[in-house]
Amino acid sequence: MEKVLTKMVGIENSRNIDVYLKSGGYQALPKALKMTPDQLVGMMKDAGVRGRGGAGFPTGMKWSFLPKDNPNPRYLLCNADESEPGTCKDRVLMEEDPHQVIEGLAISSFAIQAHTCYIYIRGEYVNGAQVLNKAIQEAYDKGYLGKNILGSGFDLDITVHRGAGAYICGEETGLIESLEGKRGWPRIKPPFPAVYGVFGSPTIVNNVETLVTPVHIINRGIQWWKDNEPKLYCMSGHLNRPGVFEAKIGINLKDLIYGDDYSQGIAKGRKLKAVIPGGSSVPVLKADECDVAMDFDALAKAGSALGSAGCMVMDETTCMVNALWNLIKFYAHESCGQCTPCREGGHWMEMVLGRIETGRGRMEDLDLMLETANNIAGRTICPLGDALAWPIAGMPDKNKGGDLSGNSFVTKFRDEFEYHITNKKCKVTIPHEWN
Numbered sequence: 353m354e355k356v357l358t359k360m361v362g363i364e365n366s367r368n369i370d371v372y373l374k375s376g377g378y379q380a381l382p383k384a385l386k387m388t389p390d391q392l393v394g395m396m397k398d399a400g401v402r403g404r405g406g407a408g409f410p411t412g413m414k415w416s417f418l419p420k421d422n423p424n425p426r427y428l429l430c431n432a433d434e435s436e437p438g439t440c441k442d443r444v445l446m447e448e449d450p451h452q453v454i455e456g457l458a459i460s461s462f463a464i465q466a467h468t469c470y471i472y473i474r475g476e477y478v479n480g481a482q483v484l485n486k487a488i489q490e491a492y493d494k495g496y497l498g499k500n501i502l503g504s505g506f507d508l509d510i511t512v513h514r515g516a517g518a519y520i521c522g523e524e525t526g527l528i529e530s531l532e533g534k535r536g537w538p539r540i541k542p543p544f545p546a547v548y549g550v551f552g553s554p555t556i557v558n559n560v561e562t563l564v565t566p567v568h569i570i571n572r573g574i575q576w577w578k579d580n581e582p583k584l585y586c587m588s589g590h591l592n593r594p595g596v597f598e599a600k601i602g603i604n605l606k607d608l609i610y611g612d613d614y615s616q617g618i619a620k621g622r623k624l625k626a627v628i629p630g631g632s633s634v635p636v637l638k639a640d641e642c643d644v645a646m647d648f649d650a651l652a653k654a655g656s657a658l659g660s661a662g663c664m665v666m667d668e669t670t671c672m673v674n675a676l677w678n679l680i681k682f683y684a685h686e687s688c689g690q691c692t693p694c695r696e697g698g699h700w701m702e703m704v705l706g707r708i709e710t711g712r713g714r715m716e717d718l719d720l721m722l723e724t725a726n727n728i729a730g731r732t733i734c735p736l737g738d739a740l741a742w743p744i745a746g747m748p749d750k751n752k753g754g755d756l757s758g759n760s761f762v763t764k765f766r767d768e769f770e771y772h773i774t775n776k777k778c779k780v781t782i783p784h785e786w787n
């Protein structure tokens with residue numbers, strides 16, 4: 353498949369503006385500046401772009417929520433916090449092809465009529481921040497940023513803002529608070545950022561990968577995009593070839609795992625046991641559920657989610673009790689503490705899982721976990737509470753009146769949890785190893 357998003361990866365000096373220009377870069381921006389902002393918003397709607405940051409919200413629709421009568425300046429926030437476990441695709445875009453990101457940000461800023469754009473990048477991405485800052489300076493020097501871009505009359509400044517290592521600052525309103533210099537505490541919505549965002553002004557928050565999409569829709573057309581929509585998938589875990597791969601959206605998960613162009617199968621000739629397809633907050637799929645298209649709708653139908661496309665593959669040596677305990681420790685640790693169900697529930701879940709894993713579990717703990725997860729999901733200020741509950745007990749199910757389906761770790765691998773409780777040891781007999 354032709355590489356579009358990762359075209360520059362592997363090319364010498366791919367971060368240099370002259371190399372980007374030689375490869376056809378900065379051709380979409382002048383075209384965008386000749387369109388109207390409404391035409392650009394319409395283009396994103398017609399192309400059907402959905403956000404790549406986790407929730408899959410339609411991008412054009414989000415942009416159209418900006419109020420027309422608000423006199424305050426508008427802001428574009430590029431969410432480069434990339435903290436969801438298993439997710440590492442935005443890093444590739446920023447570190448290997450920063451000008452593609454900058455071109456996407458300039459087009460998107462023009463589309464929403466923002467003259468200030470912040471890239472909120474996770475603090476650990478030191479290299480990414482340095483690469484972006486250098487590329488931004490090159491773009492100013494060549495007139496792709498700053499005053500009167502390419503003679504269009506449109507002004508734009510981009511600033512890189514480094515986070516300090518909190519997962520919750522990836523949540524859009526936590527990010528806004530953090531950018532304002534406060535603790536990264538998510539806000540109650542509504543009002544949504546499009547109406548009341550950073551500094552109280554209309555604000556659009558989008559993921560890095562989402563914001564590069566208009567470059568390619570403009571260059572290749574809406575129909576091309578619909579027929580070939582490219583997507584980045586982050587493949588990690590027990591694989592022969594882990595890494596970030598570009599494929600058409602909707603590629604079969606099995607092709608990503610076993611395909612020669614992708615992860616080339618399970619390491620050491622072992623058997624596939626389970627996959628978390630969309631970053632650690634989404635429900636797990638068993639090996640026999642992995643014949644599924646990696647897109648928003650197919651994964652939702654399969655009871656999981658595309659999320660941030662952080663696809664974590666586990667082989668037969670994985671202890672599912674230990675794996676879930678590990679995930680829940682992360683969410684409990686990263687809770688910002690504002691809401692009782694998330695702050696308290698996370699640590700209770702961590703404790704219950706810890707006692708099962710270490711041979712002190714009780715059979716009633718399994719239903720207790722499912723019930724507690726149900727009481728956390730949907731009852732918190734931000735979706736971190738859901739991210740904690742869904743791996744335990746699945747996604748909300750319409751047929752159960754919105755309660756969680758139960759289809760995730762605790763139900764799908766109940767035999768392993770019960771074995772741990774009864775036998776005070778792990779059912780997996782092959783030693784755990786991660787090398």
Ligand SMILES: Cc1cc2nc3c(=O)[nH]c(=O)nc-3n(C[C@H](O)[C@H](O)[C@H](O)COP(=O)(O)O)c2cc1C
Pocket residue numbers: 402403404405406407408409411431432433434435436519520521522523524525557558559560562563734735736739
């Ligand atoms: C706890 C939490 C962490 C998040 N972390 C990220 C992140 O690191 N990067 C990201 O793009 N979106 C993250 N999101 C989603 C954002 O809140 C927001 O939906 C997203 O940036 C919107 O961009 P999109 O429409 O392009 O997907 C997170 C959400 C939650 C609840």
Ligand code: SF4
Pocket residue numbers: 520537538686687688689690691692694695732733734735736737
């Ligand atoms: S759900 Fe958790 S992380 Fe989100 S606001 Fe509430 S306490 Fe904070």
